[in-house]
Amino acid sequence: MIGAGNVATHLGLALKESGINVMQIFSRSVGSARTLANLLQANFTTNIVDVKSDADLYIVSLADQAVKNVVDKLNINDALIVHTSGSLSMQILDEVSVNVGVIYPFQTFSKSKKLEFMTIPICIEANTFENREKLSRLTGKISNNIIEINSEKRKYLHLAGVFASNFPNFMYSMAEDILAKNELPFDLLKPLIRETAAKIKGLSPAEAQTGPARRGDDQIIKNHIELLDQFQGFENIYRMISDMIKKKQHE
């Protein structure tokens, strides 16, 4: 396991729980390496030249910018090597081995929150039929939701994830700021946030859309924009998203 961040931790734990032996953790941070090694009962190293060369599989789970640099220092005798990035192409691994692939678990990971892995979509890609079979068997042990997606489409999936997760979460935090300024507890929002996410199990987001912009209620939109006066930058976001919602109505 090359890397000891959020994805490495959650993926490592899921693999271990399914009975797969994680041999060794590499991380430049000794604290992260040791923590994950303890969790997985594995060895660890902070020196890339000490990464063992006899593993069946190398999983590179690093920040995108670090992958190329770290990978080029590995010596793995053409063993199968995969990365876990939504944005990097599979080919970035070509120089270190002739057996390459990708395991991209499509979920948001926080170190402090445990996850049920079995329902998480895991996107796989590999450069040969055999490697694809290997990854499919392996990931099939930790999830019931394996899908094959190439590097080009994976980029778009990653981008869609920003809209489906990072941006909604930031909307929650804007809502929290509005409540905090009015001495109202964030807890008030939790049932609404939960229900909004639950709705799209059975309805498309377009069907589930509600609110002043969806109804074309320009009076409320005007009132809201006045209330946002004291929140820097909020007005622009409110206007822009409301305009998009209205436009979509007339498509």
Next chain:
Amino acid sequence: MIGAGNVATHLGLALKESGINVMQIFSRSVGSARTLANLLQANFTTNIVDVKSDADLYIVSLADQAVKNVVDKLNINDALIVHTSGSLSMQILDEVSVNVGVIYPFQTFSKSKKLEFMTIPICIEANTFENREKLSRLTGKISNNIIEINSEKRKYLHLAGVFASNFPNFMYSMAEDILAKNELPFDLLKPLIRETAAKIKGLSPAEAQTGPARRGDDQIIKNHIELLDQFQGFENIYRMISDMIKKKQHE
């Protein structure tokens, strides 16, 4: 019950299930009036002058713009009358009765989706102690989450709801558009959307924030903006929200 829309329907059903008798439904649309009257085993009328004058409570659940106009035609002998709007002040009811209030269930309602009412925050307001007690007793039968909020704060709560619900839902729909154009199924996003909403049960949205803007990963942001070329209006929203996330990091 004055009105037969989403809120009237869900609130009416919850009241009926808790053993409260809904006498009569008024709606200008005969179809809506009849449907809700059937659900609640109540009478209905489409003529405002036929609204009975001997109810204990009148619940006005109409589009904001319609409230004033409809309410001014009522003759209710100073019975308690409330509206269910997040944006309208309580005082809009002053001319029809000396006993006025608000019952504002803070949730997103769709006619087609049944709800567990008991956890929904219900915000109440009333013009006297006795009226507040009445509303508190009544709403306490359908929810465990009753909170007293005045008209001024309720406006901000309603606004926060747009950020916590309407805008995240629109982000889901933008994500769906990105996937659809790449022939990827929307189902891929469901575990991510569910987990993103579940995260804020235990973490504040600021703690839960992930993604390229949170990490300050300008290379991915640049790549994403290029991918958004073919989606009109998406680039502006992506940029603006990403900039806000970055700024918040440095606060």
